[in-house]
Amino acid sequence: MKVLVLHSDVPPDAPPEDQDTLIAASAIAEALVSRGHTAPLAAYVNDREALRKLVTPHRPDVVFNLVEGIEGEGRLAYLAPQMLAEIGVPFTGAGARSLVITGDKPRTKTMLRDAGLPTPAWAEPPHWNGLGAGRWIVKCADEDASVGLDDGAVVEAPEVEARAAASAARFGGRWFAEEFIDGREFNIAMVEQNGEPHVLPMAEMMFVGWPVERPRIVGYNAKWDDASFESVKTVRRFGVEYREPALARELRFLCEECWHLFSCRGTARVDFRVDGDGRALILEINPNPGIAPDAGLIAAANEAGLSYADLVEGIVKEAVR
Template identity: 40%
Template sequence: MSPDQGDTLKQAEVVREGLTSLGYLCDEMPVSADLGKLLEGFSGKSPVMVFNLVETIRSKGRFISFVPLVLESLGMPYTGCPADAVYLTSNKILAKKIVRWNRIATPEWFTLDDLEKGIGPDGKCRFILKSVWEHASVGLDEDSIVAGIDPSAIAAELRSRSDTLGGEGFAEQFIEGREFNLSILESDSGPRVLPPAEIIFKNYPDTKARMVGYRAKWEEGSFEYSNTPRSFDFPPDDRALLRKLRSMALRCWRIFGLRGYARVDFRVDRDMRPWILEINTNPCLSPDAGFIASAKEAGLGMESVLELILKASHKQAGRPRRR
């Protein structure tokens, strides 16, 4: 089992413990791509609320919207973002198109089809090769960054990295600069942006790309993992930038119809211009995850976070039974 997959199980344990401490009756249910078993599992338990923690099915991120779609078809209430929002944001190319249609900055990108047709970068900047469907920095490392010169060479590299990327990939302009995560939690008064977090690239030599790859997220003991701490401390000069990041994150919330909780990832270039990288529905709730770190910075413990997530799902469905 990969570290990111193991983290999902850890998350389920933490959420179950938190809900139990709040007095809720909880039962975990594994999910597969077998629709019959899934329907049987739900009907047999007759849940009044499903806390959706599904991130992949058969280790494929492209199936992340499967469970919300099934739950909606059954009329069962569930936590987190609705199925449409989950699908639209899980396909990174589609999400980027929607962001651009709404005149929000996102880095330039090229699909494999574009590159094979000779449509590609002008050579003025570097590009990063990313998965269309997989999240959690799957397949991302320093070798993912390539010179944006020859579309055919980039296409060949994308094809060669298909297995590492978990399938379909694309090339995205690599924004040299800083990286921020803005977490959003729905409250009684609407979506609330939690304290912004910046990823600090400590001890990185000038020759090393400043990016949050798979090692930085998951491989404890690696240089990247040990030297990419989160910071919530900002100088006064960053106030205008932070206001803009909050505004852009909330625009994404409204545009994609998000609900419950989400996270928006940004790069900020050397001219202080922010660029949206990804919109993450139902981000990880493990104790060491970025979302929970931002919640703690806002003075919210795990139980408070879980209560707010549940409340956001209760608006059209009654409260779940307590013991």
């Protein structure tokens, strides 16, 4: 097949979460070429006619969509699948609707609640309705990659408003507060097979040697600074399906419900916290999780016996199935 690998237009001084897109694009192209496909790379342009002129000469069977942000804003990523659909080119991954909804975390949580799916309580400005006593984690409502997530993001209720205001001033965007669940964390990936979600081996994030006074979170440093304490001491572990089959069944059910509720395609990841009573609570849904060779999705695929090329080629074939 002819596969155009379309990635974000990433400037040289972009932060590591944006540079990761270029790493993924090169790896995907290499994997596809190794399987006999052609896979040129191109940077996304945010204009429909310009995008048509960019794509048309390649005459692709499918576009591998790696546009994770536009002009540095992840909340605008939905424009890429929207424009690709408008010019009539098949593409991998989530559609515009899915990205718009899951790109707004409070809206996602509202949909989860309305569907009867478990998610921690949350509160939004300006009135912060529902903000009760206890610890809360202040998050960006419309950006991913754990922007602004560090130890200081976990605060007591009276400190929420000040933390949200400081984060908005520093990083921009909208900020909200979610009840902090001091429990186990699972990041569970899915891939599409024959039009249906297939849950990959479930990854639990283990906080090894973590000081008791520090909140256990997978923050920005854990994801993007390989030399940091947070990255070194956050270790992925598989095998919950065998150790705790009842919990695994619940996690699998919730993953599949999320896939259908948010109209996922190709791949997706659902992040959970499991509280002290064993309740699984859905934190976030990422319909286009990272796919660089060191990403959690790839670790789960490898655990399932899928090579990088297997996974990439499977995503492409599902997109044109």
